[in-house]
Amino acid sequence: MEPASPPPPPPEPATASALRVACTNCSLRELCLPMGVSTADMARIDELVAQRRTLRRGDLLFRIGDPFEAVYAVRTGFFKTRISSPDGRDQVTGFQMAGELLGLDGISTEQHTCDAVALEDSQVCVIPYGQLETLTREVGDLQRQFHRILSREIVRDQGVMLLLGSMRAEERVAAFLLNLTRRLEERGFSATSLVLRMTREEIGTYLGLKLETVSRCFSRFHDEGILQVRQRQIRIVDPEALRRLVGAACV
Amino acid sequence: MEPASPPPPPPEPATASALRVACTNCSLRELCLPMGVSTADMARIDELVAQRRTLRRGDLLFRIGDPFEAVYAVRTGFFKTRISSPDGRDQVTGFQMAGELLGLDGISTEQHTCDAVALEDSQVCVIPYGQLETLTREVGDLQRQFHRILSREIVRDQGVMLLLGSMRAEERVAAFLLNLTRRLEERGFSATSLVLRMTREEIGTYLGLKLETVSRCFSRFHDEGILQVRQRQIRIVDPEALRRLVGAACV
């Protein structure tokens, strides 16, 4: 049920799902859409997020071509987004965890341009887009945060381009692990110990590599004492080595 | 002076720069930020775009780390954006032509995260971001279009990820050419004849290939009768062949 990783403090007790649907009570408040919104305006955002949706592992939250009606905030669980070329190859465009938004791609054409797949049992807040547009006009803090989120997604994508366009296999895998652990750490999880929610193939499709290459990188890192790898259980023994590999920053 | 391509009708006569700075008079109106804004509201947008900036070939419009103050609409000319990893490799993240916005990356951290370089003498409209935020709250059509532009950039970036992550060299070059000609055609230029504004190396850095590989792809396409290539002059003889190569769509 937790996004990843075994030992660390869960961001919110399991009982929370019994509480009223409201950003006000949500521990992800300061990571998610309401970040920076004053408590005075928070009640208005609570109205926005009137509905939740629960997905089982493997379920699609939306798929390519679906009419765009809402964006979604991940509450619990883990997702991947993917696009596919007509001849069947696909590209994983991202992995999303608690507090991150899904569906922003749909604004431009009013249709979703990617599939969003739950990689474990997950729950999302449904944010109807029409209402979001209205409310961003009235609540400046919300507008600012929404634009920041859109822009951050653009910046993130450009980082992925750098990764895909200029890094070799080991660097890509190192960057992937550092990115994942940084985001887990922001959510209160361990920065050194994690459980991957995706297969080697999904990692490969994200990093522009074949699954065997991903596997070999993990094995090599293991042999070099950088990681302990046991299936999807990863412990990062030497994070500095990973950072050296990607040449610092850009993670 | 024109964005690319030799024979076709320029989107606006050269004398236009003598006119008052105003979207109302701008031939790019229906490609750019004001798209979809009613004539009643257009005057308010004219106030927004109070300033233009002229750049010579090679000039930087902004660079990584610059404080973010405005977004820019390309009026004439041609740009590339690039990010760089600490060890000096860089990645061209896009090429921008008339009617496209630059600087959206800066919203998230209030600093620019990429360099924007003019690839030929160019002119941009300066859109101060604070004023844009204010006006999008008041003009719904503008808000909608701005969000669409942000989202479109996300979708575009995901297309580049697909290209970088799953296509081979020839497919990438074919997709690049189709994308470029489609956008030129939208601006009234020829769909089959163009002048590249960037070097083979810049194309390569965009496509995640070395310049020699790009050059070899052009040569192969030439030998196969798909293109006529003479330095930066390109004529597309068999666009269908290019489309077959990238497997239709996703351009």
Add this chain to the structure above:
DNA sequence: CGAGGTGTTGAGATTTGTCAACCTACGTGG
């Protein structure tokens, strides 16, 4: 006319992909 930036081409090195075998973990049903 020459210099420097840009583009082309070839030969060989390197990285990654492909294919195949095999191993491991996990869930299901007997």
Add this chain to the structure above:
DNA sequence: CCACGTAGGTTGACAAATCTCAACACCTCG
């Protein structure tokens, strides 16, 4: 509770794509 089937993961040998390095051609501009 165990056996088995299946999906996922690892490893090796080889093939293919791309990169690297080097030589040279071309073009533009001073």
